[in-house]
Amino acid sequence: MPNYSEKPTIIFDMDGTLLDLAYDDFIWNELLPIRYAEQHNCTLEQSTQTLFHFYQQHNHTLKWYSTRFWTSQVGVDVLALQVEHKHKVAKREGCIELLSYLKDNGYPIWLATNADYAGLQFKLEETGLRDYFDVIVSSETLGHAKEFIEFWQALQQEYAFDPAHCYFIDDTEKVLNGAQQFGIEQLYSIQQPSSGKAPRETCNFPMLSSLIDLIPILERNDLAMSEEQKKYA
Template sequence: MSNYSDQPTIIFDMDGTLLDLAYDDFIWNELLPVRYAELHQCSLAESRDTLFQFYQEHNHTLNWYSSRFWTSKVGVDVLAMQIEHKHKVALRPGCIELLDYLKANGYPIWLATNADCAGLAFKLEQTGLTNYFDVMISSESVGHAKEFVEFWQHLAQQHPFDPARCYFIDDTEKVLNGAAKFGIQQLLTIQQPSSGKAARADSRYPMLHALTDLIPLLQHAEENKIYA
């Protein structure tokens, strides 16, 4: 156990947690319908109808998160489209402050994302966050989306961690449900994943507004020696 830090492991989701989901909303709900309509010579309304039907069919599957899948399904190079608009990728409030705090206080920081490997790579490059993370993993490389307990079982095989000494922060309730099944004790969600949409009113999980709201929770656990 010598390579275990004294501090609990903090695992973050990427899109909608550390990064503003407004970027992804723009790509998938605004830009892709326009590009699809241009390519297939249909109206924007028809394009939206078709795409949103595809979205519903594939939501919460590995396909949903795969640029390669969408490129072959809709005929638009969606990875190139995302990279073309990479300047719109933005951090959520408090992201750097929180990561700096965790780093300075010896917390292992992990990134577990459903973004595919190509999406993970270009967003990390764009935001410059790579050096904060001890472990970075895409569900594409695991073979299961984070919504499923199998993702967590595979992650723990590749990178052993104790779910009783772990915080996981993710803006998607079904993902948190998957992590709960695996036994992760401290599960938190995000109150406003996209700056372009209203904050959510409630969740079955405690909500962080600014990411830095995590700091007093960790300090409280430390003061009460919950993980000592």
């Protein structure tokens, strides 16, 4: 019989889920092409095409998320670039309200991100979110990107959790597919990961318009679990 006295574990992605993806879009799609063009004495159009090719080649791999890799690949200190514009890092609306609600109500709160360790530490310091989480994991430390079931297997070995008794919220559908393959059932996406882009219209997973939309979902499920518990009383 399930242990209904335990709150489900809530696992969050970071960029595009708790944090506004507009910052990352600015760094990678606007600023880096300019710096690359300056560094390599080429046109902005050439720079953009070259970087797009790099991005496509390494998308959804650990290299894609590594600031060290990109620094060596493009000749621009990508982490320094992010720190230089740290004032643009922003929490998505409802982020603090949701995390505070979860903490006050005894939910285990985890952060599972593909951001490399250096980028993760930078954003945790800049946002002040570190103390909300019971577990913080970068895919770099587990050796697999979240898109793949091996990440979730490694996470479970490192920090035991029941995939049937947790929620995972992420803005990337391929990541959610990997979590689903592992066995996580309560999966939610984000309707508008970046404030600089229009909300998405379709997704294969239910989307949260606002982060606090998760609160009534949890409350309804808590009520259903309480009713189920009464059957065993």
